[in-house]
Structures are given as C-alpha cells and as structure tokens.
Amino acid sequence: MYRLYGLVIDSELPLPEALAAPPEARAQARVRLGDVAPDGLAGGRRLGPFAWSGPGVLWLSVPGVARFLVRDGQEIVVDPHHGVDEDTVRLFLLGSPLGVLLAQRGTFALHGNGIRLGDGCLVCCGTSGAGKSTLAAEFMRRGHQVLTDDLAPLDDECRVLPGTARLKLLPDAAKRLKLSVDGVRAVRPGVAKLDLELGAAFCAEPAPLRWVYVLGRRGRELEITTVRGIECLAPLRVHTYRFRLVKGMALLSEHLEVCGRIADVARISVVTLPTRRIAPEAVADSLLADVAAHG
Amino acid sequence: MANQGAAVGGIYWLASYPKSGNTWFRAFVQNLRSDGEAPVDINEIHTGSIAGARGWIDDVLGFDTANLTDEEVDRLRPHVYRWSAREEEIGYHKIHDAYTRLPDGEPLASRDGTLGAVYIVRNPLDVACSFANHMGCTIDEAIAKMGDPDFQMARRGGLFRQARQRLLSWSGHVASWIDSPGLRREVVRYEDMLFRPLETFTRAARFLELPHDAPRVEKAVRFAAFDELHRQEAEHGFAEKSARASRFFRRGEAGGWKEELNPEQVARVIAGHGPMMRRLGYLDAGGQPVGGGRRR
Numbered sequence: 001m002y003r004l005y006g007l008v009i010d011s012e013l014p015l016p017e018a019l020a021a022p023p024e025a026r027a028q029a030r031v032r033l034g035d036v037a038p039d040g041l042a043g044g045r046r047l048g049p050f051a052w053s054g055p056g057v058l059w060l061s062v063p064g065v066a067r068f069l070v071r072d073g074q075e076i077v078v079d080p081h082h083g084v085d086e087d088t089v090r091l092f093l094l095g096s097p098l099g100v101l102l103a104q105r106g107t108f109a110l111h112g113n114g115i116r117l118g119d120g121c122l123v124c125c126g127t128s129g130a131g132k133s134t135l136a137a138e139f140m141r142r143g144h145q146v147l148t149d150d151l152a153p154l155d156d157e158c159r160v161l162p163g164t165a166r167l168k169l170l171p172d173a174a175k176r177l178k179l180s181v182d183g184v185r186a187v188r189p190g191v192a193k194l195d196l197e198l199g200a201a202f203c204a205e206p207a208p209l210r211w212v213y214v215l216g217r218r219g220r221e222l223e224i225t226t227v228r229g230i231e232c233l234a235p236l237r238v239h240t241y242r243f244r245l246v247k248g249m250a251l252l253s254e255h256l257e258v259c260g261r262i263a264d265v266a267r268i269s270v271v272t273l274p275t276r277r278i279a280p281e282a283v284a285d286s287l288l289a290d291v292a293a294h295g
Numbered sequence: 296m297a298n299q300g301a302a303v304g305g306i307y308w309l310a311s312y313p314k315s316g317n318t319w320f321r322a323f324v325q326n327l328r329s330d331g332e333a334p335v336d337i338n339e340i341h342t343g344s345i346a347g348a349r350g351w352i353d354d355v356l357g358f359d360t361a362n363l364t365d366e367e368v369d370r371l372r373p374h375v376y377r378w379s380a381r382e383e384e385i386g387y388h389k390i391h392d393a394y395t396r397l398p399d400g401e402p403l404a405s406r407d408g409t410l411g412a413v414y415i416v417r418n419p420l421d422v423a424c425s426f427a428n429h430m431g432c433t434i435d436e437a438i439a440k441m442g443d444p445d446f447q448m449a450r451r452g453g454l455f456r457q458a459r460q461r462l463l464s465w466s467g468h469v470a471s472w473i474d475s476p477g478l479r480r481e482v483v484r485y486e487d488m489l490f491r492p493l494e495t496f497t498r499a500a501r502f503l504e505l506p507h508d509a510p511r512v513e514k515a516v517r518f519a520a521f522d523e524l525h526r527q528e529a530e531h532g533f534a535e536k537s538a539r540a541s542r543f544f545r546r547g548e549a550g551g552w553k554e555e556l557n558p559e560q561v562a563r564v565i566a567g568h569g570p571m572m573r574r575l576g577y578l579d580a581g582g583q584p585v586g587g588g589r590r591r
Contacts, residue, residue: 047357048355048356048357048378049355049356049371049374049375049377049378050356050357050358050374051356051357060357060358062358063367063370063371064367088362091362092358092359092362095358095359095362096357096358096359127349127350127353127456128349128350128353128359128360128361128456129349129361129456129457130456150359168361187362188362190364191361191362191363191364193361193362217534218532218534218535219338219531219532219534220531220532221532242357243354244354244355244357245357274532275532275533275534275535275536
C-alpha cells in the first residue's frame with residue numbers, strides 16, 4: 001500500500017518511489033495486473049490513436065510498454081507488453097493513467113512541478129522540454145522543497161498534493177547545478193533523464209497553491225505577465241495535465257469549476273523567456289522577485 | 296475498433312532544410328489566410344505546429360514522449376499526423392525532418408495524413424552562411440553539418456520542446472522530398488520567392504488550396520516582405536530565433552555567400568552537393584555557381 005497524490009493505493013506492481021501508506025490505511029484505489037483489450041474500448045469513443053473513453057473508463061495504450069484501463073477513479077488495470085521492464089511500465093503508469101484516475105475522482109492536475117515556498121506552493125507549468133524540471137532542481141539547490149514533478153494535482157481546497165520523492169532530470173542540468181548524480185539511474189534504459197532522489201528536499205505534505213507560472217512563451221526579454229479573470233482559463237486549460245483525455249471523458253464542467261477555484265486562490269502569470277540562452281538561476285531569481293513583489 | 300476513420304482533412308507540409316525561407320513562406324501563408332489590413336505579427340504565425348513539436352505529439356498520443364527513445368518517438372509520429380488529419384480541416388505544418396521512412400516503409404510524415412508538400416529550397420551556398428548564424432557555429436562547421444548524412448537536430452542528451460529530427464545531408468534532404476514516389480509536391484525556390492514573388496507565391500498558394508487571386512497574393516507578399524519581418528524582429532524579437540543566433544531574419548537575400556564564403560568553402564559545398572545544385576539551377580553547365588547576386 002502506497003500514499004501518492006493524497007491517495008492510498010493498493011498496487012500489485014511495486015512502486016518503490018512512492019511513500020508507504022500507514023498500516024491502518026484503507027485503499028482508495030488499486031493498481032492490478034490483468035488483461036486489457038488490445039484494440040480499444042468496445043462501444044467507446046476514440047480520443048486519439050492510442051486512447052478511448054467510455055462512461056467512467058479510459059483505455060490507453062503506450063505501444064511497446066503497456067495497455068492501461070482506468071476505471072471510475074478506483075482502479076488501473078495494467079497489461080504490460082511482453083518483455084518490457086518493470087521500470088518502464090511504472091514510469092508510464094505514474095504518468096497519464098494515474099493523472100486520469102485522479103481526474104475521474106475530480107482531482108485535476110496541472111502539468112507542472114510543485115515547489116514549496118513558505119507556507120504555499122508555486123507551480124511551474126509548461127510542455128515537455130520547457131525547463132520545468134531544471135527550474136525545480138534550481139529551487140531545490142536553493143533549499144526549497146519539491147512536492148511533485150510533472151503532475152501537480154489539486155485537492156478540493158486547492159492544495160497541491162505531493163507525489164513521489166523523485167525528480168526526472170537531464171544529466172547536463174544536474175551537472176550545471178552541481179548536483180551529485182553518482183549511482184543515479186536513468187529513468188529507463190535508452191532515455192537520458194536521470195531518476196534523482198529528492199531525499200530531504202521532498203515535501204510530503206500538501207501545500208496551498210499560491211502561484212502558477214506558465215513557461216513557454218518566448219520573446220526579447222524575460223517578462224512576467226499576470227493574467228486575471230477569464231484570461232486565466234486559456235493557460236490553465238493548456239497546462240491541465242492531459243487535457244485531451246479530461247475533455248474526452250466529459251469532465252469539462254468539473255474542470256471549469258476547478259479552474260475558477262485556482263484563479264480565486266492563486267496568482268497566475270505567463271513567463272516570457274528570452275530567445276537567447278538564459279540560466280535557470282536567472283529564471284528562479286525573477287520568479288522569486290515576482291513572488292516577493294506581489295506576495 | 297482499430298478503425299482510424301476516413302480522413303476529413305489533411306496536412307500540407309511546408310518542408311525545407313533550415314534557413315531556406317520556411318518562416319518567410321509561413322508568414323506569407325498567415326497573411327494570405329488572415330487577409331488583414333496590416334501585416335501579421337511574426338510572433339503570431341499560427342499556421343500549425345512544427346512537425347516535431349513535442350506539445351502536439353504528446354497531446355495527441357495522450358502520454359509523455361520525454362520518456363521514450365528517439366526511435367520510439369519516430370515510430371509514433373505517423374500516427375499523430377494521421378490522427379490530426381482527421382481533426383483539422385486542412386493543416387499547414389512546418390517540417391524540417393527529411394522525408395524518411397520507418398522500417399515498415401511508412402513515411403515519418405505519414406502517407407494517409409499527408410495531402411502534399413511545398414518544398415522550399417535555397418542555394419546551399421547561402422544556406423551555409425545563414426545556418427552558421429542560426430547554429431552559432433563557424434561556416435566551416437555549418438558546411439560540415441550540411442554534408443553529414445546522419446545530421447540530426449534536437450538529439451537526445453538534452454530534452455527539447457521538439458522531438459529529434461533527422462535531416463540527412465543537405466542534398467539528401469532535398470532528394471528525400473523532391474524524389475519520393477507517391478508524394479504530391481510543389482518545389483519552390485527561395486530565389487524565385489525573392490525575384491518572381493507573385494508568380495511563385497501564386498503557384499504555391501494554388502497548390503495549397505489557398506486563395507490565390509492576384510490582389511490578395513500581392514498584399515500577402517507585401518506584408519510578409521523581408522524588410523517587414525526584419526523590422527518586427529528588431530522591435531519585438533522573434534520567438535523562433537535560436538538561442539545561439541543574434542537574429543533570425545538576417546540578410547534575406549540571394550548571393551550573400553559571395554561576401555561570406557572563401558573560395559575553399561565554396562568549393563567544398565559544390566563538391567558535396569554539385570549534382571543537386573546543378574539540378575536546381577544553382578550551378579551552370581561548367582559547374583560554376585549561377586547568378587543570384589541581387590539583394591533585396
């Protein structure tokens with residue numbers, strides 16, 4: 001039994017990166033190995049080349065890795081591809097399938113990294129490659145704790161829920177930030193990213209969402225633009241974790257409510273990064289200065 | 296259940312080796328489609344994501360390609376384009392990948408999802424100068440990259456907002472697009488965009504099923520003129536500029552190589568790409584570079 005993103009999960013597949021649940025805890029969701037239909041969901045609606053939805057169900061295939069069936073916010077059935085290693089299956093299980101399970105329970109996630117700042121949480125959103133993990137590592141280097149990497153779910157009170165005590169980081173970024181990577185393994189064979197243990201830098205308690213910074217826009221100079229009201233909706237939609245799947249599962253009205261709540265409690269800003277090279281230290285400086293200036 | 300459904304739209308690829316006029320061409324397409332009273336903002340050219348955009352690929356797949364190898368991502372890319380062809384009426388997407396095929400023979404760019412391609416080609420002597428600026432390397436290094444049959448961009452080792460793109464050599468890139476059987480294509484030379492704009496852009500617009508009446512094409516050409524693109528970049532910057540380059544829109548001319556390349560560099564480009572240069576009219580029968588000395 002494991003504790004992950006505020007859930008107690010009973011998993012047949014060992015999840016060594018998750019915290020152990022207390023012995024008295026009752027499982028709220030389970031992960032089990034089983035057969036998942038190879039060709040999609042009978043009577044379902046196709047959401048993409050590898051995804052189908054039905055009432056309360058999502059079918060997802062990661063070719064060469066596994067097929068996943070995510071049901072009613074209660075269960076993920078995993079059907080691993082023949083010969084695939086367990087690390088790889090787990091890496092994908094803890095991504096979209098888990099994100100969808102949470103969404104089915106009304107717990108939507110931002111596609112971002114959660115950083116503890118004082119008594120609140122800052123989430124940096126962005127697509128893959130935008131520099132989220134490097135920035136999280138920079139915050140960590142400065143002594144801030146990390147709640148979650150890549151998937152930042154929010155509970156009913158808009159608190160960011162902690163994930164695993166790991167950060168997926170490129171060797172170059174780790175080297176530049178002078179983080180020790182001795183003995184650190186790659187997230188899976190053939191992929192450069194390292195599976196860095198956070199140790200004491202992991203924050204295992206939820207923290208209220210206070211700031212959302214969206215990375216991705218590029219321009220002449222680093223610039224932080226705060227958006228308000230209805231303007232918050234577009235960046236929150238774009239950076240909702242697996243928005244296509246959320247939309248495909250007819251969860252949009254619940255999602256809209258959550259976006260409204262986020263806009264009520266957090267300051268949402270779009271970060272324009274310069275087209276010249278910029279060090280993560282400089283980006284972190286700017287975000288912290290913005291936080292200090294606006295509270 | 297595995298039925299992908301009949302394509303309702305499809306993708307026109309705006310294909311080129313880097314620094315061959317692709318962004319200029321997309322600025323034309325955006326101005327042509329918007330048909331506004333003022334030039335489109337260069338940072339708002341939304342003709343469609345570049346083929347390698349991880350955001351596009353991950354969204355359609357529903358999982359994170361950052362956790363896949365380059366080869367695994369390549370195998371999935373045709374599925375993304377085939378699916379997207381169902382979802383959008385007609386998409387106009389930039390692509391720098393060579394027109395390569397996967398081990399099963401499927402084109403990376405997808406056979407079913409593709410309506411056709413405009414292939415934009417530029418004299419490699421000028422590409423070498425511009426490419427060096429773009430990559431932040433010397434001209435000798437740029438020439439070496441253009442001659443490398445295994446040249447790739449956004450290779451693993453770093454995680455980029457774009458998936459790995461195999462370009463092949465400059466000649467290999469051109470040949471992959473203009474000689475590939477079964478691909479509808481229109482070849483557009485940068486130099487013709489420069490010196491015969493109305494005729495060239497009208498031909499391309501017609502191929503792309505876009506409006507191509509003379510007043511509209513003329514206005515779009517004017518709004519996408521190099522001076523306008525250059526002015527906008529100077530005022531506001533350009534999001535697509537590489538971190539290594541001082542500016543994206545540099546000279547916007549043909550024949551600039553005469554001032555930037557030394558004879559040995561010219562000889563090296565010709566030695567590496569002579570047959571394709573001759574075929575595209577960049578070399579005369581005697582193997583000497585042809586004209587192209589006019590500036591904008």
